[in-house]
Amino acid sequence: xxxxxxxxxxxxxxxxxxxxxxxxxxxxxxxxxxxxxxxxxxxxxxxxxxxxxxxxxxxxxxxxxxxxxxxxxxxxxxxxxxxxxxxxxxxxxxxxxxxxxxxxxxxxxxxxxxxxxxxxxxxxxxxxxxxxxxxxxxxxxxxxxxxxxxxxxxxxxxxxxxxxxxxxxxxxxxxxxxxxxxxxxxxxxxxxxxxxxxxxxxxxxxxxxxxxxxxxxxxxxxxxxxxxxxxxxxxxxxxxxxxxxxxxxxxxxxxxxxxxxxxxxxxxxxxxxxxxxxxxxxxxxxxxxxxxxxxxxxxxxxxxxxxxxxxxxxxxxxxxxxxxxxxxxxxxxxxxxxxxxxxxxxxxxxxxxxxxxxxxxxxxxxxxxxxxxxxxxxxxxxxxxxxxxxxxxxxxxxxxxxxxxxxx
Amino acid sequence: xxxxxxxxxxxxxxxxxxxxxxxxxxxxxxxxxxxxxxxxxxxxxxxxxxxxxxxxxxxxxxxxxxxxxxxxxxxxxxxxxxxxxxxxxxxxxxxxxxxxxxxxxxxxxxxxxxxxxxxxxxxxxxxxxxxxxxxxxxxxxxxxxxxxxxxxxxxxxxxxxxxxxxxxxxxxxxxxxxxxxxxxxxxxxxxxxxxxxxxxxxxxxxxxxxxxxxxxxxxxxxxxxxxxxxxxxxxxxxxxxxxxxxxxxxxxxxxxxxxxxxxxxxxxxxxxxxxxxxxxxxxxxxxxxxxxxxxxxxxxxxxxxxxxxxxxxxxxxxxxxxxxxxxxxxxxxxxxxxxxxxxxxxx
Numbered sequence: 001x002x003x004x005x006x007x008x009x010x011x012x013x014x015x016x017x018x019x020x021x022x023x024x025x026x027x028x029x030x031x032x033x034x035x036x037x038x039x040x041x042x043x044x045x046x047x048x049x050x051x052x053x054x055x056x057x058x059x060x061x062x063x064x065x066x067x068x069x070x071x072x073x074x075x076x077x078x079x080x081x082x083x084x085x086x087x088x089x090x091x092x093x094x095x096x097x098x099x100x101x102x103x104x105x106x107x108x109x110x111x112x113x114x115x116x117x118x119x120x121x122x123x124x125x126x127x128x129x130x131x132x133x134x135x136x137x138x139x140x141x142x143x144x145x146x147x148x149x150x151x152x153x154x155x156x157x158x159x160x161x162x163x164x165x166x167x168x169x170x171x172x173x174x175x176x177x178x179x180x181x182x183x184x185x186x187x188x189x190x191x192x193x194x195x196x197x198x199x200x201x202x203x204x205x206x207x208x209x210x211x212x213x214x215x216x217x218x219x220x221x222x223x224x225x226x227x228x229x230x231x232x233x234x235x236x237x238x239x240x241x242x243x244x245x246x247x248x249x250x251x252x253x254x255x256x257x258x259x260x261x262x263x264x265x266x267x268x269x270x271x272x273x274x275x276x277x278x279x280x281x282x283x284x285x286x287x288x289x290x291x292x293x294x295x296x297x298x299x300x301x302x303x304x305x306x307x308x309x310x311x312x313x314x315x316x317x318x319x320x321x322x323x324x325x326x327x328x329x330x331x332x333x334x335x336x337x338x339x340x341x342x343x344x345x346x347x348x349x350x351x352x353x354x355x356x357x358x359x360x361x362x363x364x365x366x367x368x369x370x371x372x373x374x375x376x377x378x379x380x381x382x383x384x385x386x387x388x389x390x391x392x393x394x395x396x397x398x399x400x401x402x403x404x405x406x407x408x
Numbered sequence: 409x410x411x412x413x414x415x416x417x418x419x420x421x422x423x424x425x426x427x428x429x430x431x432x433x434x435x436x437x438x439x440x441x442x443x444x445x446x447x448x449x450x451x452x453x454x455x456x457x458x459x460x461x462x463x464x465x466x467x468x469x470x471x472x473x474x475x476x477x478x479x480x481x482x483x484x485x486x487x488x489x490x491x492x493x494x495x496x497x498x499x500x501x502x503x504x505x506x507x508x509x510x511x512x513x514x515x516x517x518x519x520x521x522x523x524x525x526x527x528x529x530x531x532x533x534x535x536x537x538x539x540x541x542x543x544x545x546x547x548x549x550x551x552x553x554x555x556x557x558x559x560x561x562x563x564x565x566x567x568x569x570x571x572x573x574x575x576x577x578x579x580x581x582x583x584x585x586x587x588x589x590x591x592x593x594x595x596x597x598x599x600x601x602x603x604x605x606x607x608x609x610x611x612x613x614x615x616x617x618x619x620x621x622x623x624x625x626x627x628x629x630x631x632x633x634x635x636x637x638x639x640x641x642x643x644x645x646x647x648x649x650x651x652x653x654x655x656x657x658x659x660x661x662x663x664x665x666x667x668x669x670x671x672x673x674x675x676x677x678x679x680x681x682x683x684x685x686x687x688x689x690x691x692x693x694x695x696x697x698x699x700x701x702x703x704x705x706x707x708x709x710x711x712x713x714x715x716x717x718x719x720x721x722x723x724x725x726x727x728x729x730x731x732x733x734x735x736x737x738x739x740x741x742x743x744x745x746x747x748x749x750x751x752x753x754x755x
Contacts, residue, residue, distance in 0.1 A: 146436045149461045152722050156721060347433070351434055354430050378412035378413060382423070
């Protein structure tokens with residue numbers, strides 16, 4: 001594809017690569033989803049297609065490395081990247097262990113050149129790596145996993161809980177998924193730095209976004225930028241008129257939702273985000289979305305309203321079925337008072353504050369390794385040691401929980 | 409160098425303090441919920457909220473009278489039927505919210521059947537209690553609350569006093585009489601009193617304490633390596649944990665004596681397990697006119713119906729009763745008590 005100038009041939013080769021990559025992903029991840037959905041329809045006319053359902057074991061991280069290899073092919077097609085002739089380098093690019101199972105989804109043009117040279121981390125990289133690993137571990141274990149215990153129990157038995165408790169579970173899920181995934185990303189980045197490899201940032205304090213467009217610039221950045229570069233822009237982006245722009249946003253986000261898993265819940269989650277983005281685009285017109293770190297009082301309401309919009313979408317993301325989603329919503333309408341409201345309020349506040357502490361430092365300094373800005377070595381080591389100590393103590397007497405994004 | 413050392417310790421303990429605050433307010437880990445009392449030995453702390461995760465998720469409060477639930481004082485109200493529930497962790501039920509507790513279910517059921525009466529089910533369950541502990545607890549503590557009925561919920565494993573906790577009063581036989589001994593091991597009491605301040609007020613220290621206890625029951629490598637350890641050790645013979653602990657029940661004189669000294673007008677015994685209690689035990693209950701109820705049939709029926717009363721779907725664990733089982737037990741309990749209340753009313 002890189003060597004030939006025949007545009008037809010290049011296009012055929014690109015399609016062959018896309019079909020092969022997406023075919024494997026589609027088989028493993030979406031085959032049963034479409035068969036089951038088709039089955040629901042076919043059962044109405046008396047067809048039994050049970051035999052078509054396969055017991056497929058989903059390879060860990062398939063969505064992540066499929067997108068990574070797709071970007072490699074598309075970049076070569078667009079002549080943004082020279083292909084590598086070294087199979088081992090390519091294999092290492094696809095299966096680079098720190099980010100293999102849950103990203104960040106790296107671009108070949110960024111990662112491949114780093115893997116070509118001898119890996120030799122600098123002292124700064126080692127310091128940053130250790131800091132990121134400890135921060136990530138603390139966020140994942142102490143915030144994400146522990147918030148997840150409330151979430152799993154409440155979402156697993158919705159009928160047993162009262163209205164406010166369900167809201168608490170949803171808020172805690174928003175914290176769990178953020179702490180879990182951003183914690184993982186930090187560990188991945190930190191581990192890579194220890195090897196001398198730089199990975200992209202995947203999160204930039206998304207819950208401090210003032211609008212939904214900003215949110216998507218700060219949440220799962222490697223996926224959102226991938227979708228923008230390879231899907232949204234390929235569909236025409238905002239170059240073909242307003243209606244087409246809204247449609248492109250919807251398609252991009254619907255597919256972004258489907259990327260997470262073969263379930264209508266994820267499609268609705270993506271669809272809602274597409275709708276939000278289209279509405280925001282409609283509201284701001286041709287104006288650019290401003291991003292400045294100066295905080296004004298009105299920003300608080302913007303941040304809160306953006307968070308609430310995002311929070312609503314998490315309901316669809318976390319629910320395991322339509323029935324549970326409807327039960328959740330009905331319990332919000334037919335309000336049942338909880339005797340544990342105060343306890344839940346304290347729990348939520350505690351998690352929100354802890355998450356905010358990390359985010360506000362990052363937000364103000366623009367760095368995930370803000371701790372290293374401190375001059376005193378004693379302070380730095382003291383803080384990191386204490387965070388690691390508490391995390392290990394907790395881990396030692398608790399039960400381990402897997403990363404949420406491993407399932408994707 | 410000294411300055412850096414000072415800053416290290418300062419920041420280390422400052423972060424620990426913030427973490428402690430976070431852990432306690434988020435209920436990420438509990439502080440110790442036990443206290444040592446002269447009248448009952450190791451008991452639950454007064455006025456303490458708890459939040460429990462293991463098989464399920466429980467939230468509640470140990471009230472000022474040192475038991476879980478609504479604080480009903482020792483003096484009973486008029487037209488009130490008070491029922492004391494005694495047993496082990498199944499009765500204490502940390503795995504669910506108080507409103508889903510089988511006692512609450514039974515209370516609602518009986519109040520709907522007898523609208524002119526008030527029913528109070530008091531949860532005196534305590535994790536790890538066997539029949540000896542239950543008896544001692546009843547005599548030292550529960551009877552002060554003037555219950556109309558006292559329900560022992562026991563399983564096979566509870567039928568022999570084991571004296572598993574050195575800080576609990578022991579029910580023993582002395583000259584063929586039942587005696588509740590408060591002869592605690594002085595070193596244990598001293599150790600508890602010395603360390604309680606740390607574990608009752610610091611979650612981090614309590615976590616260390618729990619970790620230390622865990623290493624006693626689980627090999628260190630199993631904790632550190634988790635599944636990897638079990639893959640490599642799956643072929644090794646596991647200890648037989650299903651050893652029938654009631655083999656020698658017939659020889660146990662304390663249990664016999666307990667049964668013969670219970671007030672048969674007040675005490676009811678329930679088998680809370682799916683396995684039947686030994687014939688000998690049932691026979692002894694009959695001999696002493698103690699009303700005996702068996703929940704095993706209802707629990708087995710539920711299990712055969714495709715719903716395991718001990719299965720926790722969310723955590724994928726088999727353990728204590730789940731929500732559905734609590735509903736079932738509550739209704740069974742109310743059904744068993746109904747004729748007794750009618751009889752009492754007729755009197």
